[in-house]
Amino acid sequence: EAGVTQFPSHSVIEKGQTVTLRCDPISGHDNLYWYRRVMGKEIKFLLHFVKESKQDESGMPNNRFLAERTGGTYSTLKVQPAELEDSGVYFCASSPGQGASTDTQYFGPGTRLTVL
Amino acid sequence: GNSVTQMEGPVTLSEEAFLTINCTYTATGYPSLFWYVQYPGEGLQLLLKATKADDKGSNKGFEATYRKETTSFHLEKGSVQVSDSAVYFCALTSPYAGSYQLTFGKGTKLSVIP
Numbered sequence: 100e101a102g103v104t105q106f107p108s109h110s111v112i113e114k115g116q117t118v119t120l121r122c123d124p125i126s127g128h129d130n131l132y133w134y135r136r137v138m139g140k141e142i143k144f145l146l147h148f149v150k151e152s153k154q155d156e157s158g159m160p161n162n163r164f165l166a167e168r169t170g171g172t173y174s175t176l177k178v179q180p181a182e183l184e185d186s187g188v189y190f191c192a193s194s195p196g197q198g199a200s201t202d203t204q205y206f207g208p209g210t211r212l213t214v215l
Numbered sequence: 216g217n218s219v220t221q222m223e224g225p226v227t228l229s230e231e232a233f234l235t236i237n238c239t240y241t242a243t244g245y246p247s248l249f250w251y252v253q254y255p256g257e258g259l260q261l262l263l264k265a266t267k268a269d270d271k272g273s274n275k276g277f278e279a280t281y282r283k284e285t286t287s288f289h290l291e292k293g294s295v296q297v298s299d300s301a302v303y304f305c306a307l308t309s310p311y312a313g314s315y316q317l318t319f320g321k322g323t324k325l326s327v328i329p
Contacts, residue, residue: 155314
């Protein structure tokens with residue numbers, strides 16, 4: 100069974116440009132999460148999808164970030180326009196079923212974003 | 216709000232040494248507790264978890280016990296190997312958070328030398 104995949108693995112862009120990150124969850128997993136780790140800080144929650152619906156987007160830092168999950172399969176996270184402080188590693192995770200606090204979340208390898 | 220505090224590294228140990236990485240938490244109600252590990256060049260993997268008080272999670276020789284009285288979930292291994300070199304993250308989820316988001320500690324980098 101394929102794990103969570105993310106694309107690209109690395110992205111280097113200039114301030115003001117747009118970047119789109121993609122996450123493909125494990126097949127059949129309805130729950131999809133985005134997290135990010137800024138240098139030297141904790142991994143922070145961004146948002147949670149259940150199928151195509153946003154269950155919780157309380158962690159999204161501002162309106163420059165837009166996440167979508169059309170059709171309830173893969174998800175994209177767009178940053179537009181990118182700022183220097185957006186640099187970090189963006190992780191995607193998925194989990195099966197109805198969702199519960201006891202569930203294991205399965206993580207992808209992350210996308211390292213560098214904004215110059 | 217929820218928070219996780221874990222000992223900051225880096226931690227360097229010799230092979231076969233005993234490992235403890237301390238983790239304490241603050242959360243509403245009864246959180247589930249997790250240890251994730253990130254090996255070099257890879258994503259986060261679940262190492263072990265415990266979902267209620269006094270539960271012990273274990274995997275690959277690692278253990279952690281959910282201690283509600285001390286709000287702790289310390290990670291231990293009796294004899295580390297070079298292959299255990301990685302970054303270890305303590306994390307929790309709370310059923311009261313509205314969503315099952317993980318709250319992470321800052322991570323502890325472990326290096327095991329032969």
